[in-house]
Amino acid sequence: MKNFSIAKSRRMRSTPYTSRIEKQGVTAYTIYNHMLLPAAFGSIEDSYYHLKEHVQVWDVAAERQVEISGKDSAKLVQLMTCRDLSKSKFGRCYYCPIIDDSGNLVNDPVVLKLAEDKWWISIADSDVIFFAKGLASGHKFDVKIIEPIVDIIAIQGPKSFSLMEKVFGKKITELKFFGFDYFDFEGIKHLIARSGWSKQGGFEVYVQNTKSGQKLYDYLFEVGKVFNVKPGCPNLIERIESGLLSYGNDFDNNDNPLECGFDQYVSLDSEVNFLGKEKLKKIKSEGIEKKLMGVKIEVKEISLPSSKNIYDENNTLIGELRSATYSPQFKQVIGIAMIKKPFWKSSQSFKIEINNNTFNGKVCDLPFI
Numbered sequence: 463m464k465n466f467s468i469a470k471s472r473r474m475r476s477t478p479y480t481s482r483i484e485k486q487g488v489t490a491y492t493i494y495n496h497m498l499l500p501a502a503f504g505s506i507e508d509s510y511y512h513l514k515e516h517v518q519v520w521d522v523a524a525e526r527q528v529e530i531s532g533k534d535s536a537k538l539v540q541l542m543t544c545r546d547l548s549k550s551k552f553g554r555c556y557y558c559p560i561i562d563d564s565g566n567l568v569n570d571p572v573v574l575k576l577a578e579d580k581w582w583i584s585i586a587d588s589d590v591i592f593f594a595k596g597l598a599s600g601h602k603f604d605v606k607i608i609e610p611i612v613d614i615i616a617i618q619g620p621k622s623f624s625l626m627e628k629v630f631g632k633k634i635t636e637l638k639f640f641g642f643d644y645f646d647f648e649g650i651k652h653l654i655a656r657s658g659w660s661k662q663g664g665f666e667v668y669v670q671n672t673k674s675g676q677k678l679y680d681y682l683f684e685v686g687k688v689f690n691v692k693p694g695c696p697n698l699i700e701r702i703e704s705g706l707l708s709y710g711n712d713f714d715n716n717d718n719p720l721e722c723g724f725d726q727y728v729s730l731d732s733e734v735n736f737l738g739k740e741k742l743k744k745i746k747s748e749g750i751e752k753k754l755m756g757v758k759i760e761v762k763e764i765s766l767p768s769s770k771n772i773y774d775e776n777n778t779l780i781g782e783l784r785s786a787t788y789s790p791q792f793k794q795v796i797g798i799a800m801i802k803k804p805f806w807k808s809s810q811s812f813k814i815e816i817n818n819n820t821f822n823g824k825v826c827d828l829p830f831i
Protein backbone atom coordinates (compact mmCIF):
# COMPACT_ATOMS: atom_id res chain seq x y z
CA MET A 463 0.00 0.00 0.00
CA LYS A 464 1.30 3.45 -0.90
CA ASN A 465 1.70 5.84 2.00
CA PHE A 466 0.93 9.55 1.87
CA SER A 467 2.30 12.34 3.99
CA ILE A 468 0.00 14.46 6.09
CA ALA A 469 -0.70 18.09 5.14
CA LYS A 470 -0.39 19.96 8.41
CA SER A 471 -2.55 22.97 9.15
CA ARG A 472 -4.20 24.74 12.04
CA ARG A 473 -7.09 22.30 11.76
CA MET A 474 -4.73 19.30 12.25
CA ARG A 475 -3.64 20.63 15.60
CA SER A 476 -0.06 19.98 16.72
CA THR A 477 0.71 19.22 20.37
CA PRO A 478 3.31 20.74 22.71
CA TYR A 479 5.38 17.58 22.10
CA THR A 480 5.14 17.41 18.28
CA SER A 481 8.58 18.89 17.61
CA ARG A 482 10.06 16.46 20.13
CA ILE A 483 8.50 13.30 18.68
CA GLU A 484 9.54 14.42 15.19
CA LYS A 485 13.15 14.67 16.35
CA GLN A 486 12.73 11.25 17.95
CA GLY A 487 11.61 9.63 14.70
CA VAL A 488 7.81 9.43 14.52
CA THR A 489 6.99 7.70 11.19
CA ALA A 490 3.16 7.88 11.04
CA TYR A 491 0.38 10.05 12.38
CA THR A 492 -3.31 9.50 12.73
CA ILE A 493 -5.79 12.29 13.45
CA TYR A 494 -7.74 12.12 16.71
CA ASN A 495 -9.97 14.91 17.99
CA HIS A 496 -8.63 17.08 15.15
CA MET A 497 -5.11 16.69 16.56
CA LEU A 498 -1.95 14.82 15.59
CA LEU A 499 -1.66 11.48 17.34
CA PRO A 500 1.52 9.52 16.63
CA ALA A 501 0.73 6.08 15.18
CA ALA A 502 4.21 4.58 14.68
CA PHE A 503 7.88 5.01 15.46
CA GLY A 504 9.20 2.54 12.88
CA SER A 505 8.07 -1.09 13.20
CA ILE A 506 4.85 -1.51 15.21
CA GLU A 507 5.90 -5.05 16.07
CA ASP A 508 9.26 -3.90 17.49
CA SER A 509 7.40 -1.23 19.51
CA TYR A 510 5.00 -3.91 20.76
CA TYR A 511 7.82 -6.07 22.13
CA HIS A 512 9.50 -3.02 23.66
CA LEU A 513 6.24 -1.85 25.31
CA LYS A 514 5.71 -5.26 26.90
CA GLU A 515 9.20 -5.35 28.39
CA HIS A 516 10.38 -1.81 29.08
CA VAL A 517 8.77 1.65 29.26
CA GLN A 518 7.54 4.15 26.68
CA VAL A 519 6.56 7.81 26.78
CA TRP A 520 3.58 8.67 24.58
CA ASP A 521 2.32 12.02 23.24
CA VAL A 522 -1.41 11.44 23.72
CA ALA A 523 -2.39 15.11 23.88
CA ALA A 524 -5.11 14.18 21.34
CA GLU A 525 -7.03 12.62 24.22
CA ARG A 526 -8.70 16.01 24.77
CA GLN A 527 -10.63 17.07 27.84
CA VAL A 528 -14.15 18.44 27.88
CA GLU A 529 -14.32 20.39 31.14
CA ILE A 530 -17.76 20.75 32.68
CA SER A 531 -18.04 22.96 35.74
CA GLY A 532 -20.78 24.75 37.63
CA LYS A 533 -23.86 24.07 39.73
CA ASP A 534 -25.46 21.59 37.30
CA SER A 535 -22.25 19.89 36.15
CA ALA A 536 -22.90 16.55 37.89
CA LYS A 537 -26.41 16.48 36.40
CA LEU A 538 -25.10 17.10 32.88
CA VAL A 539 -22.29 14.53 33.11
CA GLN A 540 -24.76 11.93 34.40
CA LEU A 541 -27.25 12.80 31.65
CA MET A 542 -24.58 11.91 29.08
CA THR A 543 -23.49 8.52 30.45
CA CYS A 544 -25.29 5.25 31.16
CA ARG A 545 -22.83 4.52 34.00
CA ASP A 546 -24.14 5.37 37.48
CA LEU A 547 -21.93 8.19 38.77
CA SER A 548 -24.00 8.94 41.88
CA LYS A 549 -21.36 7.40 44.17
CA SER A 550 -18.37 8.70 42.22
CA LYS A 551 -15.50 10.15 44.21
CA PHE A 552 -12.90 12.86 43.84
CA GLY A 553 -9.58 11.31 42.83
CA ARG A 554 -11.08 8.51 40.74
CA CYS A 555 -11.33 7.92 36.99
CA TYR A 556 -14.40 6.24 35.50
CA TYR A 557 -14.65 4.57 32.08
CA CYS A 558 -18.04 5.84 30.91
CA PRO A 559 -19.90 5.12 27.67
CA ILE A 560 -21.59 8.30 26.45
CA ILE A 561 -24.85 7.59 24.66
CA ASP A 562 -27.50 9.55 22.79
CA ASP A 563 -31.29 9.41 23.04
CA SER A 564 -31.39 6.32 20.79
CA GLY A 565 -29.12 4.51 23.22
CA ASN A 566 -26.30 4.60 20.69
CA LEU A 567 -22.68 5.37 21.54
CA VAL A 568 -21.29 8.88 21.12
CA ASN A 569 -17.92 8.26 22.80
CA ASP A 570 -16.23 6.07 25.44
CA PRO A 571 -14.20 8.50 27.58
CA VAL A 572 -12.51 8.32 30.92
CA VAL A 573 -14.34 10.67 33.30
CA LEU A 574 -12.44 12.37 36.13
CA LYS A 575 -14.22 13.94 39.05
CA LEU A 576 -12.04 16.94 39.98
CA ALA A 577 -14.50 18.40 42.51
CA GLU A 578 -18.24 18.15 43.25
CA ASP A 579 -18.81 20.76 40.56
CA LYS A 580 -15.92 20.17 38.17
CA TRP A 581 -15.37 17.25 35.78
CA TRP A 582 -13.05 16.33 32.96
CA ILE A 583 -14.29 14.05 30.22
CA SER A 584 -11.18 12.60 28.57
CA ILE A 585 -12.61 11.86 25.17
CA ALA A 586 -12.07 9.42 22.32
CA ASP A 587 -12.40 10.65 18.76
CA SER A 588 -15.76 12.48 18.48
CA ASP A 589 -16.93 16.03 19.21
CA VAL A 590 -18.42 15.52 22.68
CA ILE A 591 -18.15 19.24 23.44
CA PHE A 592 -20.96 20.14 21.00
CA PHE A 593 -23.14 17.32 22.33
CA ALA A 594 -22.58 18.63 25.87
CA LYS A 595 -23.26 22.25 24.89
CA GLY A 596 -26.47 21.27 23.08
CA LEU A 597 -27.76 19.35 26.07
CA ALA A 598 -26.79 22.12 28.50
CA SER A 599 -28.56 24.71 26.39
CA GLY A 600 -31.69 22.60 25.89
CA HIS A 601 -31.95 21.85 29.62
CA LYS A 602 -31.00 25.41 30.65
CA PHE A 603 -28.27 23.95 32.88
CA ASP A 604 -26.06 26.28 34.88
CA VAL A 605 -22.69 25.01 33.58
CA LYS A 606 -19.55 26.17 31.86
CA ILE A 607 -18.19 23.90 29.12
CA ILE A 608 -14.70 24.39 27.67
CA GLU A 609 -11.81 22.48 26.16
CA PRO A 610 -9.07 23.36 28.66
CA ILE A 611 -5.38 23.33 27.77
CA VAL A 612 -4.49 19.82 28.92
CA ASP A 613 -1.95 17.77 26.98
CA ILE A 614 -1.53 14.24 28.30
CA ILE A 615 1.80 12.42 28.41
CA ALA A 616 1.36 8.68 28.96
CA ILE A 617 4.10 6.56 30.53
CA GLN A 618 3.36 2.91 29.71
CA GLY A 619 5.03 -0.44 30.20
CA PRO A 620 6.20 -2.62 33.12
CA LYS A 621 9.13 -0.32 33.92
CA SER A 622 6.87 2.77 34.09
CA PHE A 623 6.59 2.26 37.84
CA SER A 624 10.36 2.49 38.41
CA LEU A 625 10.67 5.45 36.07
CA MET A 626 7.83 7.38 37.69
CA GLU A 627 9.15 6.60 41.17
CA LYS A 628 12.48 8.10 40.16
CA VAL A 629 10.82 11.31 39.00
CA PHE A 630 7.99 11.73 41.52
CA GLY A 631 9.01 9.63 44.53
CA LYS A 632 7.67 6.50 46.23
CA LYS A 633 4.15 7.91 46.73
CA ILE A 634 3.31 7.60 43.05
CA THR A 635 3.68 3.80 43.13
CA GLU A 636 0.87 3.69 45.71
CA LEU A 637 -1.71 5.09 43.25
CA LYS A 638 -4.45 2.52 42.63
CA PHE A 639 -5.58 1.61 39.10
CA PHE A 640 -7.81 4.44 37.81
CA GLY A 641 -6.97 6.61 40.80
CA PHE A 642 -5.41 10.07 40.42
CA ASP A 643 -3.62 12.60 42.58
CA TYR A 644 -1.40 15.67 42.24
CA PHE A 645 2.39 15.30 42.14
CA ASP A 646 5.15 17.88 42.12
CA PHE A 647 7.71 18.30 39.32
CA GLU A 648 10.18 21.14 39.86
CA GLY A 649 7.64 23.11 41.89
CA ILE A 650 4.70 22.59 39.52
CA LYS A 651 1.75 20.35 40.45
CA HIS A 652 0.61 17.84 37.83
CA LEU A 653 -2.49 15.66 37.90
CA ILE A 654 -1.35 12.08 37.39
CA ALA A 655 -3.58 9.03 37.01
CA ARG A 656 -2.69 5.37 36.98
CA SER A 657 -4.22 4.63 33.62
CA GLY A 658 -3.45 4.53 29.92
CA TRP A 659 -4.41 2.84 26.70
CA SER A 660 -2.37 -0.33 27.16
CA LYS A 661 -2.56 -3.24 29.55
CA GLN A 662 1.15 -3.13 30.34
CA GLY A 663 0.68 -0.82 33.34
CA GLY A 664 1.38 2.88 33.51
CA PHE A 665 0.41 6.46 34.18
CA GLU A 666 -1.03 9.50 32.46
CA VAL A 667 0.13 13.03 33.28
CA TYR A 668 -2.59 15.58 32.54
CA VAL A 669 -0.27 18.49 31.72
CA GLN A 670 -1.80 21.94 32.27
CA ASN A 671 1.45 23.87 32.54
CA THR A 672 2.85 23.39 29.03
CA LYS A 673 6.42 24.55 29.80
CA SER A 674 6.69 22.26 32.80
CA GLY A 675 5.17 19.41 30.77
CA GLN A 676 7.77 19.83 28.03
CA LYS A 677 10.53 19.82 30.63
CA LEU A 678 9.00 16.71 32.18
CA TYR A 679 8.84 15.05 28.74
CA ASP A 680 12.58 15.63 28.25
CA TYR A 681 13.42 14.63 31.82
CA LEU A 682 11.59 11.29 31.46
CA PHE A 683 13.93 10.41 28.60
CA GLU A 684 16.97 11.60 30.53
CA VAL A 685 16.38 9.57 33.69
CA GLY A 686 14.65 6.75 31.77
CA LYS A 687 17.81 5.72 29.95
CA VAL A 688 18.55 3.04 32.56
CA PHE A 689 15.08 1.57 31.93
CA ASN A 690 15.56 1.57 28.15
CA VAL A 691 12.83 4.20 27.69
CA LYS A 692 11.66 4.90 24.13
CA PRO A 693 9.08 7.15 22.50
CA GLY A 694 5.91 5.28 21.59
CA CYS A 695 2.21 5.59 20.97
CA PRO A 696 -0.96 3.52 21.39
CA ASN A 697 0.07 0.22 19.81
CA LEU A 698 -2.35 -1.51 17.41
CA ILE A 699 -1.10 -5.02 18.22
CA GLU A 700 -1.04 -4.57 21.99
CA ARG A 701 -4.44 -2.90 22.16
CA ILE A 702 -6.18 -5.59 20.08
CA GLU A 703 -4.54 -8.45 21.99
CA SER A 704 -5.62 -6.68 25.21
CA GLY A 705 -9.18 -6.09 23.96
CA LEU A 706 -9.06 -2.30 24.36
CA LEU A 707 -11.79 -0.94 22.08
CA SER A 708 -11.46 2.09 19.82
CA TYR A 709 -14.38 4.43 19.08
CA GLY A 710 -14.74 4.98 15.33
CA ASN A 711 -12.91 1.73 14.60
CA ASP A 712 -14.59 -1.06 16.57
CA PHE A 713 -17.84 0.76 17.25
CA ASP A 714 -19.54 4.04 16.48
CA ASN A 715 -22.84 5.91 16.67
CA ASN A 716 -24.67 3.01 14.96
CA ASP A 717 -23.93 0.67 17.88
CA ASN A 718 -25.20 0.58 21.46
CA PRO A 719 -23.20 -0.27 24.62
CA LEU A 720 -24.86 -3.70 25.03
CA GLU A 721 -23.68 -4.66 21.55
CA CYS A 722 -20.13 -3.60 22.49
CA GLY A 723 -19.84 -5.62 25.70
CA PHE A 724 -20.06 -2.55 27.96
CA ASP A 725 -22.78 -4.18 30.12
CA GLN A 726 -20.88 -3.53 33.36
CA TYR A 727 -21.00 0.22 32.63
CA VAL A 728 -24.74 0.26 31.86
CA SER A 729 -26.72 1.00 35.03
CA LEU A 730 -30.34 0.38 33.99
CA ASP A 731 -31.53 -0.51 37.51
CA SER A 732 -30.18 2.69 39.07
CA GLU A 733 -32.19 5.78 39.99
CA VAL A 734 -30.01 8.09 37.89
CA ASN A 735 -31.31 9.98 34.87
CA PHE A 736 -29.49 9.59 31.57
CA LEU A 737 -30.31 9.99 27.92
CA GLY A 738 -31.52 6.83 26.18
CA LYS A 739 -32.24 4.99 29.45
CA GLU A 740 -35.73 3.84 28.47
CA LYS A 741 -34.49 2.97 24.99
CA LEU A 742 -31.70 0.81 26.42
CA LYS A 743 -34.14 -0.92 28.79
CA LYS A 744 -36.27 -1.83 25.78
CA ILE A 745 -33.23 -3.03 23.83
CA LYS A 746 -32.11 -5.11 26.80
CA SER A 747 -35.52 -6.77 27.25
CA GLU A 748 -35.85 -7.51 23.53
CA GLY A 749 -32.24 -8.68 23.24
CA ILE A 750 -29.52 -7.44 20.90
CA GLU A 751 -29.10 -8.74 17.35
CA LYS A 752 -25.34 -8.16 16.88
CA LYS A 753 -22.32 -7.93 19.17
CA LEU A 754 -18.57 -7.36 19.11
CA MET A 755 -16.53 -10.55 19.16
CA GLY A 756 -12.96 -11.59 18.50
CA VAL A 757 -11.80 -13.31 15.33
CA LYS A 758 -8.73 -15.33 14.43
CA ILE A 759 -7.72 -15.65 10.78
CA GLU A 760 -5.29 -18.14 9.25
CA VAL A 761 -3.04 -15.53 7.69
CA LYS A 762 0.13 -13.74 8.77
CA GLU A 763 -0.52 -10.21 7.54
CA ILE A 764 -3.42 -7.79 7.13
CA SER A 765 -3.98 -4.09 6.66
CA LEU A 766 -7.51 -2.85 7.19
CA PRO A 767 -8.13 0.73 6.05
CA SER A 768 -11.90 0.16 6.29
CA SER A 769 -14.21 -2.56 7.58
CA LYS A 770 -14.59 -5.83 5.69
CA ASN A 771 -17.53 -8.22 5.42
CA ILE A 772 -17.08 -11.83 6.48
CA TYR A 773 -19.14 -14.79 5.24
CA ASP A 774 -19.87 -18.35 6.30
CA GLU A 775 -19.34 -21.38 4.04
CA ASN A 776 -22.75 -20.75 2.35
CA ASN A 777 -21.72 -17.20 1.52
CA THR A 778 -24.12 -15.83 4.11
CA LEU A 779 -22.97 -12.53 5.61
CA ILE A 780 -22.18 -13.19 9.27
CA GLY A 781 -20.63 -9.88 10.24
CA GLU A 782 -18.08 -7.15 9.70
CA LEU A 783 -14.40 -7.12 10.62
CA ARG A 784 -13.57 -3.68 12.04
CA SER A 785 -9.98 -3.86 13.36
CA ALA A 786 -7.26 -6.43 12.76
CA THR A 787 -3.55 -7.03 13.16
CA TYR A 788 -1.01 -9.80 13.02
CA SER A 789 -0.57 -11.02 16.59
CA PRO A 790 2.86 -12.32 17.66
CA GLN A 791 1.13 -14.02 20.62
CA PHE A 792 -1.36 -16.02 18.53
CA LYS A 793 0.92 -16.26 15.47
CA GLN A 794 -1.94 -15.32 13.14
CA VAL A 795 -4.16 -12.34 12.44
CA ILE A 796 -6.62 -11.46 15.21
CA GLY A 797 -9.34 -8.85 15.05
CA ILE A 798 -12.52 -7.34 16.40
CA ALA A 799 -15.74 -7.89 14.45
CA MET A 800 -19.43 -7.07 14.78
CA ILE A 801 -21.13 -10.48 14.46
CA LYS A 802 -24.82 -11.12 13.71
CA LYS A 803 -26.76 -13.10 16.31
CA PRO A 804 -27.20 -16.43 14.48
CA PHE A 805 -23.40 -16.72 14.27
CA TRP A 806 -22.38 -15.95 17.86
CA LYS A 807 -21.11 -19.39 18.79
CA SER A 808 -17.43 -19.36 19.60
CA SER A 809 -15.48 -21.20 16.87
CA GLN A 810 -18.03 -20.32 14.17
CA SER A 811 -15.94 -20.46 11.01
CA PHE A 812 -15.93 -17.85 8.25
CA LYS A 813 -14.22 -16.76 5.05
CA ILE A 814 -12.61 -13.43 4.31
CA GLU A 815 -11.07 -12.06 1.15
CA ILE A 816 -7.74 -10.27 1.51
CA ASN A 817 -5.87 -9.04 -1.59
CA ASN A 818 -7.89 -11.36 -3.90
CA ASN A 819 -7.15 -14.44 -1.77
CA THR A 820 -9.67 -16.18 0.48
CA PHE A 821 -8.66 -17.09 4.02
CA ASN A 822 -10.40 -19.07 6.79
CA GLY A 823 -11.14 -17.66 10.19
CA LYS A 824 -12.93 -18.45 13.42
CA VAL A 825 -15.03 -16.32 15.73
CA CYS A 826 -14.01 -16.28 19.42
CA ASP A 827 -15.00 -14.60 22.67
CA LEU A 828 -13.43 -11.35 23.87
CA PRO A 829 -11.03 -10.85 25.54
CA PHE A 830 -8.67 -13.12 23.62
CA ILE A 831 -7.07 -15.77 25.82
Ligand code: THG
Pocket residue numbers: 525556557570571572584585586587614640657658659660666706707
Ligand atom coordinates in the same frame (compact mmCIF):
# COMPACT_ATOMS: atom_id res chain seq x y z
N1 THG B 1 -6.80 7.72 28.61
C1 THG B 1 -7.38 8.94 28.70
N2 THG B 1 -8.29 9.35 27.84
C2 THG B 1 -8.67 8.53 26.82
C3 THG B 1 -8.12 7.24 26.69
C4 THG B 1 -7.15 6.85 27.62
N3 THG B 1 -9.61 8.94 25.95
C5 THG B 1 -9.79 8.22 24.75
C6 THG B 1 -9.72 6.73 24.92
N4 THG B 1 -8.52 6.40 25.69
C7 THG B 1 -10.96 6.23 25.62
N5 THG B 1 -11.08 4.78 25.61
C8 THG B 1 -10.64 3.98 26.65
C9 THG B 1 -10.82 2.61 26.55
C10 THG B 1 -10.40 1.79 27.57
C11 THG B 1 -9.79 2.33 28.68
C12 THG B 1 -9.59 3.67 28.78
C13 THG B 1 -10.03 4.50 27.77
C14 THG B 1 -9.36 1.47 29.82
N6 THG B 1 -10.07 0.41 30.14
C15 THG B 1 -9.68 -0.48 31.19
C16 THG B 1 -9.93 -1.90 30.77
O1 THG B 1 -10.66 -2.13 29.81
O2 THG B 1 -9.36 -2.79 31.41
C17 THG B 1 -10.36 -0.18 32.52
C18 THG B 1 -11.80 0.10 32.49
C19 THG B 1 -12.42 0.09 33.88
O3 THG B 1 -12.60 -1.01 34.40
O4 THG B 1 -12.79 1.13 34.43
O5 THG B 1 -8.37 1.76 30.47
O6 THG B 1 -6.56 5.73 27.56
N7 THG B 1 -7.02 9.75 29.69
